Amino acid sequence: MSSPxxxxxxxxSKELDRVRKEQEDILSEINKLHKKLQATPEVVEKPGDNSxxxxxxxxxxxxxxxxxxxxxxxxxxxxxxxxxxTGPQGQTRRRIGKGxxxxxKRVKTExxxxxxxxxxxxxxxxxxxxxGEQVAARVTPRNADKDEWFVVKVIHFDKESKEFEVLDExxxxxxxxxxxxxxxxxxxxxxxxxxxxxxxxAQDFPPGRHVLAVYPGTTALxxxxxxxxxxxxxxxxxxxxxxxxxxxxxxxxxxxxxxxVVPLPEGHRQ
Numbered sequence: 001m002s003s004p005x006x007x008x009x010x011x012x013s014k015e016l017d018r019v020r021k022e023q024e025d026i027l028s029e030i031n032k033l034h035k036k037l038q039a040t041p042e043v044v045e046k047p048g049d050n051s052x053x054x055x056x057x058x059x060x061x062x063x064x065x066x067x068x069x070x071x072x073x074x075x076x077x078x079x080x081x082x083x084x085x086t087g088p089q090g091q092t093r094r095r096i097g098k099g100x101x102x103x104x105k106r107v108k109t110e111x112x113x114x115x116x117x118x119x120x121x122x123x124x125x126x127x128x129x130x131x132g133e134q135v136a137a138r139v140t141p142r143n144a145d146k147d148e149w150f151v152v153k154v155i156h157f158d159k160e161s162k163e164f165e166v167l168d169e170x171x172x173x174x175x176x177x178x179x180x181x182x183x184x185x186x187x188x189x190x191x192x193x194x195x196x197x198x199x200x201x202a203q204d205f206p207p208g209r210h211v212l213a214v215y216p217g218t219t220a221l222x223x224x225x226x227x228x229x230x231x232x233x234x235x236x237x238x239x240x241x242x243x244x245x246x247x248x249x250x251x252x253x254x255x256x257x258x259x260x261v262v263p264l265p266e267g268h269r270q
Contacts, residue, residue, distance in 0.1 A: 009079050016072045023065045027119050030058050041204050062119060127164070127187060130154045136191040136212065136221050136262055137166050139183050146269045149221035151214060152183070154190075162187050170219045196259040199234035203263065212268070213240055214260035221262075223270050227253055234258060243270060 033055050037044070044051055137152040152166040168181040191212070194202030205211055205226045213224045228239035238261050241251040 005079065005083060009076060012072055012076050012079070016069065016076065019065055019068050019072065023062065023069065026058055026062050026065065030055070030062065030119065033058065038200070042206075045206060066120070123187075124157075124159045124162070127157045127162075127190075128159065130164075130190075130192060131156060133192065135166070135193060136214075137164075137168075137183065137185055138189040138265075139168070139185070144269075147265075149212060151219040151221070155182070164190050166190075168219075191262045191265070193262060194259045196257070199258065202234055202258050202261075204234060205238070205261065205263075210264045211238075211240070212262050212264050213238070213242070213256045215242060215245075216254050216256065223264060223268060224254075224256075224261075 033051060037051060037055075043049055131154050133154050134151055135154055136149050138147050138149050139152075140146070140148045150168055151170075152168050154164055155167055156165040157163070158165075164183075164185045164187070166183050166185060168183065170180075207226050207228065209226045211224055211226060212221045214220070215222050222242050222244075224240040224242045226238060227241050235258060237255045237257055239253050240256050240261075241253055245251055245254075
């Protein structure tokens with residue numbers, strides 16, 4: 001074991017500490033901006049406001065720092081492995097049974113999660129807390145001709161695979177198989193609904209904004225446009241015009257509860 005090797009490890013450890021400190025600063029800035037947007041979401045509509053651009057910049061920085069942290073951590077692991085003595089020749093290896101494999105897998109998962117940035121850990125916890133809740137879910141694959149979104153119930157969230165297990169409790173009449181259907185979906189396919197008993201969790205969509213909303217009388221979500229003026233209270237229903245909902249040459253206006261309306265995903269295909 002040479003001194004230059006130890007010096008290099010210590011230098012990389014200092015760099016890792018610096019990156020993590022910078023991550024904490026970025027996360028603090030992100031949280032401040034989140035609170036500002038939650039308190040006054042209408043600010044993004046004002047000319048010259050750069051809140052969303054600033055938020056994107058901060059998330060980009062957070063992503064780059066997270067990648068740097070992973071790179072430095074891998075380098076340190078390799079440096080330490082190179083210095084560790086190898087085991088004696090002919091050493092008997094303990095055979096690992098199935099129970100120990102499960103334990104090792106669990107420990108590895110917990111270790112992997114602990115190495116995540118605070119913002120990512122918070123996001124995983126938020127996903128895990130959706131168990132038993134109804135959410136909007138895209139059940140079609142990324143390469144499908146169109147996106148199909150349904151109201152489903154979260155059964156489980158796997159923090160290791162970052163996948164949801166969800167249940168479509170009321171499949172439509174056109175489903176090939178009768179009864180309830182289960183799906184395994186990535187995080188990107190899930191949008192939580194605002195809580196009906198907590199209007200502060202809901203966004204305030206202005207007239208003209210495109211949204212994704214539950215079509216009245218169904219458990220399917222479709223693209224719609226907000227047509228009603230600004231609501232006096234967040235608990236008021238939205239008045240929407242759904243795309244492809246034409247009747248007698250015009251689009252009827254339909255009322256949808258605020259907790260069944262979510263932002264339209266980027267690149268939505270219908």
